Amino acid sequence: MRWLAAGLAAALAVAGTGVAGQAVPVPPPTLTPAEVPASFGHYQPPRRYHEQVTHSFYVTLRDGTRVAMLVARPAQGGQPVEDRFPVIWHHSLSATQQPADGVGSRAAGFVTMPNLTDHGYVVVQVARRGNGQSFGTMRGYHDRNEAHDAYELIEWLARQPWSNGNVGQYGCSNTGDAAAHAMSVNAPHLKAVFAGCFSWNKYDAMRRGGIFAQWGTGPTRTIAQDMAVRPVDSDPDKVLLRLAAEQHQRAVPLFEVWKALPYRDSFSPQLQSPFWAEGSASSYRPQMVQGGVPLYVVGGWRDELRDQGLIAQANIPGARILIGDWLHCENDGFALVEEAHRFFDRHLKGIDTGIDRDDPIHYVVVGPNAWRSSKVWPLPDARPTPFALTARGLVEGVFTGAALRRDFAVDYAVNCEKSGFGPTMQPCHNPGNGWSIAGPPLTAAAEYTGHGVADLWIAADTPDANLFLYVEDVAPDGTVRVITEGRLKASLRRTAEAPWILPGGYPWHRAFAEDAQPLQPGQPARLQFDLMPTSWTFQPGHRVQLTLAGSDWRERARDPQAQPRTITILSDRDHPSSVVLPLIRQGGSGAGRPVATLRRAQPVTAADQSARVTR
Known part of the structure; x- marks a missing residue:
């Protein structure tokens, strides 16, 4: 993928900057250790900002496709703070985090990641091509078009006047897959990925055991459903949204694609590709290892992709994983964003948050509902x-x-x-x-x-x-x-x-x-x-x-x-x-180590929300 680097970075044309007024470039802030105890499930640095401004617009990619982007920035007095911050982005199905995007409206989970603007981050939502407010037609699910888009977007985000050049990515479900694929193109400015409930290998996830018995088959939306999405700021009458929605309808429904691929080496006539291989992160393991991007995996014992997360953790050196007694992309009160914050502070700000001293594997034992940690998986005493x-x-x-x-x-x-x-x-x-x-x-x-x-x-x-x-x-x-x-x-x-x-x-x-x-x-x-x-x-x-x-x-x-x-x-x-x-x-000595009682996620109050200014 490295041959793409220079060409893709040069080919990107920008339709808007997402900045209200001209930003004044300043040096990155001096990094200091976090001012709170740093441990798994306990990370609460003081908030630096209490306001947020957002702006949505289109960015034009290398082939002319316009993708929708929403940028959330720290603010004071209703105005964006003119400083350079690390950027965390989400390669989603819309730029406005709809419940159907995969993250859903789950308290303190992935959907609340934009609140990290309070801690000195710019948080960005991008609708993948063929979805949401973006133009284009989806080709299968996580094809190389999307991975190359991620390369362009990461490098674009790194160049913006409100960015200090350190970019992280997050996602869950289909957006977790998108984050994993972004690791495969070796974008120079991607520094960390926090991804939940994604597939390591599409065939093993979607046709487990060779059987088509996976509950979901990806996004398939009507024009009416697309038109219900909030448009970008410059399209209040939804004229561009309508044109984008019409392009989305050219996609082949994933149900029809997967139904026609009974074997791991099946060739898709609709996509002209052996698509289980093209769409699997596992196919790009050498590139992911070469890139060396830190990966933090989130899973749930009641999610049917739980094995995929453990396989990814085993194959990406240095990767971390936490698994709760959760359904798909849920976290049931666990302070997930605080743990993501601890991870991103370490890799995007260089702060010693204590995460490097933690065991790489954290999981909950259902029954006693006790959190344990381990350096290895499988457990020696199992x-x-x-x-x-x-x-x-x-x-x-x-x-x-x-x-x-x-x-x-x-x-x-x-x-x-x-x-x-x-x-x-x-x-x-x-x-x-x-x-x-x-x-x-x-x-x-x-x-x-x-x-x-x-x-x-x-x-x-x-x-x-x-x-x-x-x-x-x-x-x-x-x-x-x-x-x-x-x-x-x-x-x-x-x-x-x-x-x-x-x-x-x-x-x-x-x-x-x-x-x-x-x-x-x-x-x-x-x-x-x-x-x-x-x-x-x-x-x-x-x-x-x-x-x-x-x-x-x-x-x-x-x-x-x-x-x-x-x-x-x-x-x-x-x-x-x-x-x-x-x-x-009972009495086994090699089981995972107990983890201290975890702090439950605190809900965002109405007062906090009202302090955020949306533009």
Whole structure:
């Protein structure tokens, strides 16, 4: 990508500066240590400013495409402070942070990042081409056009009179992906990235196990929906917004693109690209490592991209990660912006915030809801513990007898909303759906932290079958909670060595078209696959349960060749089926270190908001 550097920087034409009046360049401020205790979850330097001014406008890119930008600057007396500040930007779906952009309206989360103007930052929102107020047509999802746009925009932001040249980027979900791709083009002025809930590899995230059962398929908006977005300041009558909205409609819906790409090496006729590779951050790992941009990853144990964050952390040297008991891009009261502030102060202002002395991995153990930290993942004390499927039930240890053969019907009408879960990207336990096998009540608490692995033998009467496995916690009163999951399309069961680091070295499937192995009717086939990572505590008296199903409510386009009426599970001496779970028993010495009680995020008050001046 370096060959682009000089050309892209020179090609950028600017349609507006975003500055009210002429800024007076001044040297960057002298950096001093933060005036508060610096530790994970506790970072509150005093606010330097209490006002903010914003201005939105268009910037013209190298190919003539105009993208919308909103710049928020520290202010005093209703006027922007004429100083040079570090810049933090967000490559979003609109310049005005709509709820559908991926960050949503979550308290103290990514959506409140613009409040860092109070601490001497300029915070910028840019609508990606083909989205929001920007012109252009989206080509797939995170193609190289967007990455090259990021290079231009980073270098443009570094040159502005209100910028000191140090640029950071943040995002979550689709904007987290955009931030990861910005790391792949080695923009000289990109100094730090804070990204949540993004995909390391698009195929493994969007067709996990080769199955199209990912809840979301990206933005698809009508002209009316686009016209509801607030226009840039110079377009009060929405004339330009209308023209941009019409260009957006030329995009191929992502559902149609992904549905046509069943294999990792599938070629997209709509996009004229092997798009799983083009759109994956993993394809540019050498460039990301070469660039050396510090990365801080945010994830959630109830987000279906949680494994992707841990893989990214393992593959980018020096990367950090925090994972809470959160859904997608949520943080449930955790002071997330304070942690982002601590990260950006270290890398954009050179302040010793203590972050370099922290363990790189912070995670919460669900149950006690205790934060822990670790230098490594998997945890040294998380012992791979096999559970054999037998006719006597789920038995801890290797298979020793009691052969099992069980047929179960596949319910293609399963719906999580009937179970009260709703569209949260999560699986659910529907009594009677699939087949469940449980172990005896636990006599002592057991912590499950890490990645599990399934090693199962199945048979079906169709050329293919989708197998879903849910690991569940059964309470003494019979309440069942799904704590993690795994899945695999039977025809893509051939394993291979992953081209990147997998924390724990669990099975990986290349899933090229030539790797497909159809099932033979009635013949056993071995399926080995990983389970999504989590950290959960099984309490005494609870039971570990596995539920196997042939369908999931999140499936978006079922393969007619993979719809058996029944699936057979086998477990005997020749076909021993088991699931290995990473368990830490009471008294384990290698578990993550406890983290001090964290301060909950403080809401922004109405008085604070009213002090901000919007222009």
